[in-house]
Amino acid sequence: MNATSINATQANMLAEERGFLLRLARMQLQSSAEAEDVVQETLLAALNGFHSFSGHVNLRAWLLGIMRHKIIDTMRARKFLVSLEEFALDGDDGALDHLFTHANAWNPNTFHSHQSPESCAAQQNLLDIVQLCLNRLHGITGQLFLQREYLGLDLSEIANYAQISQATLRVQLYRARMRLRECVVRSWGEVL
């Protein structure tokens, strides 16, 4: 089976995932052109290899697996140097201060106690919320976060690749997770 033998429905299914893949790729690569290329290559590989799609995972997960390798290949083909100015622009040390009191306890005035609903009916809404909040993690913090959480690179490789210390990397990952939690938990309260 090749690209010409998949049916229109399957081609449409692939096309529907393009937007999500592109947003994710743009968050990790340094130019839109690189992101476009990676997504294009991913969809082409999916078209050519659609026969190997078993259906054990959903289509998006399968595509994310293909794209993961292509992004890693693209990243490894060149150096990614994070400048101090980029951190200064991207990272606001005070952005999380409101979450805690001076004694570093949770601030009761800003703490969101909403829990994730357990009903199956809410599952897709929950995933949509995470996806929306993920889109709000931009800049260097978002890039580093996805290198860890999506690409699965270990800390030493990310730090080496970005030419930053592991301590700096841990701070960025911490910020990203805290921001993501804030966005997700607030949304649980508003939407569900």
Next chain:
Amino acid sequence: MSHKNLLPDFVVPESITCADTTYLVSIGRDEPLDTLQVVNLDWHIKSCGYCQIAFQQFQAMFSQLEIVLARPKDT
């Protein structure tokens, strides 16, 4: 992060803050915590209602994130 039965009896918890627990949750996402970190985290969460809620929120969010990003199990 299920670890309660793995803790040696002789490790004495140190007092940590709520902010510290969030650092440990983040660190624990990337690499295994050492014994003292696990004890401190566990001890604090047991005694702090806010951190119990926050810990559950993190766990739920990470589970959903893994689905959204199709994260491989071995990373």
